[in-house]
Amino acid sequence: VPDRLNLGAHHSGSGARPVADAKPVTDLRGPVTGAKIRRFTLTARPATITLGSGKQVEAWTFDGRAPGPTLRVRQGELVEVRLRNAMPDLGVTLHWHGYDVPVGEDGVAGVTQDAVRPGGEFVYRFPAEDAGSYWYHSHDLSDPAVRMGLYGMLVVGPAPAPEEDSAKSESPQQSPASESSAAEPPAGVSDHTVSVHVLGGVPTAAVDDRPPADGLAPLRVSPGTPVRLRVTGTDNAPRILGVSGAPYRIAAVDGRDLPAAREVTGERVRLAAGGRHDLTFTMPATPVLLSADDRADLGVLVTPGSGAAPPPASGPLLDVTAYGTGGTPDPGPFDREITWVLDRGPAVLDGVPTLAHTVNGAVWPNIPAPVVREGELVKITVANRGRDTHPMHPHGHHVLVLSRNGVPAGGPVWTDTFDVGPGEVWEVALRADNPGIWMSHCHDLGHAALGMTFHLAYE
Ligand code: C2O
Ligand code: CU
Incomplete structure (x- = not known):
């Protein structure tokens, strides 16, 4: 299946071989011809991050931010991300955690590519086929790299309805060279990424592209609005998540919808390091707290404009493997x-x-x-x-x-x-x-x- 392998063989920078016969990206993969291209550039560089309280921490960042820019794309688009490495002394790659890309795009230094050296760059390309919540991070010396901030969120939204399919993102024929910006979150839903991360020794919660809060990240949502919080565990330890102030559902785990997700009240849920849970609820007239690790002072406070935070959820821990209903059909026999x-x-x-x-x-x-x-x-x-x-x-x-x-x-x-x-x-x-x-x-x-x-x- 050659079209699934090594789509991203366009290297440049130190040690890379030039690609003499570089073709437009749409020629590299038949089935996506005509797909919209969502282009991003991420530059790895050290930066000082100012947290919500004004406190500053030193980080390794994409584009001066940790987490890096949220990449929002739509199903059916072709994602093209140019990684530039401006770290003084560190190899960098991009791994699309949970997105099942063709192997040449997997970003594992020493396995699927060489790490991009300082001053070098690498272009990743993959078709966005599976809607859901994912994240990206460097995969060379991953432990310090991720801890220090070289990660960000990737959201693949559902394919746009035909009437939405406007001139917002260009087709390759119209303007091949222009940079696309991120796709808009779906209208009518308050849809946000959330990552909880200990940055420079400080526990933080980051919502979308705002600077991380070293406390409760504020989010304002009008009552009656459906809310989707795409929570990612980016640290090495699991997180205990709690939603209090509204009944909620675990609508998706690791980028895949949970069919028949039932509504729960006050339960907490454990999120594996690296995993994602999409938590959904309808915004009530009073505040909702997404707490991390049972803390009243770490997470996201969603308010309709005013009101005090409810205490963190303290109900039983919900086991997502037992959460669904109807059982899992036996997929065997196994090969x-x-x-x-x-x-x-x-x-x-x-x-x-x-x-x-x-x-x-x-x-x-x-x-x-x-x-x-x-x-x-x-x-x-x-x-x-x-x-x-x-x-x-x-x-x-x-x-x-x-x-x-x-x-x-x-x-x-x-x-x-x-x-x-x-x-x-x-x-x-x-x-x-x-x-x-x-x-x-x-x-x-x-x-x-x-x-x-x-x-x-x-x-
Ligand atoms: Cu081997 Cu999140 O990665
Ligand atoms: Cu382990």
Whole structure:
């Protein structure tokens, strides 16, 4: 399937080979000819970020912001992002976390491309096909890179209705060279990205493209308006999210809608490091609080204009694998079964004996890559024998949760980052439909750096 591989082979900058026969992007991929191109440029550079309170922190940023600019695109568009690296001394890439791009666009330094060196650039291109909430981050020395701020949100909105399909974003024929700006959020819905991140040691909550609040990020919404908060966990630790002041739904997990999401009141929900939950509610006449980690002073305060914040939600923790209804149909028979046993153990990393995080008893780069064939249905059993939580993140694919600790999933939940707690066993299914060599790792990026990184390979 050559058109799924290495679409982005246009390198430039240090060490790159020039592409002599560069064609217009629409010629590179047949099915998207005529698609609107949504173009962005992101420049990685150090910057001082001013938080909501006026406090300043040093960060590594895209375009001087952390989180970087929110990239909003529409289904059916072709996304083209030019990454420029203006960091003095750091390789940078862009990985589209949760967006199942063709492998050449996956942005994993050392696997799908070389890191973009200072002064260099790289152009990523992929068709926006799956609506949902995603994020992007650098994937070279990911642990410090993401912690320091090299990440941002990616939202793929549904395809525009024909009458909306105006001259807002140009077709390539009309003006091939102009930069598109981000797509508008859907009319009638108060639709926002939210990321909670400890930036420079300060817990923050960021809404859309506003500077991160080191406290409650304010959002004003008129009563009666449907609200969608696309919350992303960008740190190495899971987040406990709570919504108080209105009943709400978990409308989507990791970019995939949850069918028949039921309304809950006061429950809290656990968001894996790297995962996304879209929380929806109808704005009441009084304030709604999205709290992080049960704190009254961290999260988003949505108000109709005035009123005091309700106390943070303190209800039971909702298990999203049991949240849906109707059960998950058995997708088998499986063509292949894979087991990942997660643990902690001594290993030699970079020549240094370390207490590492292991998969099947080994550490990167010695964990044998499970091999699949295109089209296969693969069952993965993940057993955590250690004492740490591991948010497992296979690149390039979503997995369907079959069971958690022997309890079958309540309804279909597709995920790309799932928290396997100490002693837990998860069974998930994956359709091998995106050929390549894909990194898989724990999204506690400190654990990934301490061995828990391997690959899924297509034979
Ligand atoms: Cu969020 Cu391997 O990445
Ligand atoms: Cu881990």
